[in-house]
Amino acid sequence: MKDTLPADPTFTPTREAGLDRLEAFLPRAGRTYAAERNHDRPGHDNVSTLSPWLRHRALTEAEVAGAVLERFAPATAEKFLSEVVWRTYFKGHLERRPGLWDQYRRAVRAGQDRLATESGMRKGWEAACEGRTGIAPFDDWAAELARTGYLHNHARMWFASIWIHTLGLPWALGADFFIRHLLDGDPASNTLSWRWVAGLHTNGKPYRARASNIAKYTDDRYDARTLGHQLATEAPIPDAPPAPEPGPTPEGDSLPASGRIGLLLHEDDLHPDFLLARGLEPADVAVLIQPQGRSPLTVATQVRDFTRALAEDAATRLDGTGPVTDDPAEIAAWAKGFDHLVAPHLPTGPVRDALAGTELAPLQPLRDWDAAAWPHAHAGYFKVKTKMPDIFEAIAADTGA
Structure with missing residues (x-):
């Protein structure tokens, strides 16, 4: 009988499903993960596949790290914990340099202009997006991304490298392709990974x-000799503006001492455990999402549907009766009924961009986890990695444990 490939991972847009995935992965978060994490295998059961929930903080970095540390010593689970902290590092790096997001958006628009005027590049871009390049693993990853909204981290690196260095396509258009299709498409992780x-x-x-x-890390699914004749042997660095200097770390606002409070969740933070632990008692909850704001092109239906359903799940958990919407005007109308509006910190990205053109100015408390990590996210990852013990001390405060 012919062997069948493992099923694609599925991503149910509820916090409960994320917690179930975490519970199933925990026994493998130690040495097993360290040994197998780099392999891109069908089904991806060698990695956590938690990123779609973590990206929206339906699960938080603090609670995932806390669950792992209840089971393993820090040294045993260092590889997995380091990946969790990488996400925080990228987020903090973009918060310290929000101009990188503006540069990226301008680069996407410039790339679109080239697509409109350079027929050869447009044909290459279309072939890459549709998985018709003739480079077998790249085409398979393009198809998998469109089908599932997910790719293994190693595959993302290979894909981006082939897009930029072999196919000669603008890096920003590749980052745009990813953020339109990834369920975990995040302004910080996505933009900075492609820049890397x-x-x-x-x-x-x-x-x-x-x-x-x-070949090695796909368990020889692809012929190394054939690929060797297809992939670029050089990697020239594309022209780009210099990175802006890092700014200050966001300090975060205090909760109001009194008054009727509306809690505004958003697609970047859908589990306000740290606010409830600090004593917040909201009168009502609304959620602002901006999945289509991630790109000037059409964002994949499964990405839009996943984001909205995860936001609706958050509102339901908190008995919210406010709107779950991508329209800031609806939020503004709802917010008129409160003395104060509180939101988890709004990171650089589409939601913050959407609110920038309104009169809405919610108080934005900062998670202790972010406050511990972001001051060190001004250069490379190593400075944050050395502070991992300090970051882990914030777990109890952020989770209310």
Whole structure:
């Protein structure tokens, strides 16, 4: 009988489903994860696949790290914990340099202009997006991304490298392709990861995909000899404006001492455990989402549906009767009924952009986890990694444990 491939991972848009996925993964979060994490295998049962919930903070980094540390010593689970903290590092790095998001958005628009005027590049872009390049693993990853809204982290690096260095396509259009299709598409992780592959994040150090590496970590699904003739042997760094200097770390607002409070959740933070632990008692809850704001092109239906359903799940858990909407005007109308509006910190990205053109100015408390990590996210990851013990001390405060 012919062997069948493992089923694609599924992502149910509820916090409960994320907690179930976490519970199922926990026994493998130690040495098993460290040994197998780099392999891109069908079904992806060797990694956590928690990122769609973590991206929206339906699960939080603090509670995931806390659950792992209840089971393993920090040294045993260091590889997995480091990946969790990488997400926080990227978020903090973009908060310290929000101009990188503006640069990226301008680069996407410039890339679109080129697509409109350069027929050869447009044909190459269309072939890459549709998985018709003739480079077997790249085409398979393009199809998997469109089908599932997910890719293994190693595959994302290889894909980005081939997009930039082999196909010669603008890095920002690749980042845009990802953020339109990934269920975990995040302004910080996505933008900065693509910049890293291009050689713009760590100046002068691009990442180049190698045929032998792809063959090894896909368990020889792809022929290294054939790939070796297809992939670029050089990785020139694309032109880009210099990165802005890091700004101050956001300090976060205090909760109001009195009055009727409306809690505004948003797609970047859908589990306000830290606010409830600090004593917040909201009179009502609403949620602002901006999945279509992630790109000037059409965002995949499954991304829009997943984001909305996860937001509705958050409102239901908190007995919210306010709108779950992508329209800031609806939020503004709802907010008139309160003395104060409180939201978890609004990070750089589409939701903050959407509110920038309104009169809404919610108080934005900062999670202790972010406050512990972000001051060190002004350069490379190593400075944050050395502070992991301090970051883990914030788990109890953020989760109310």
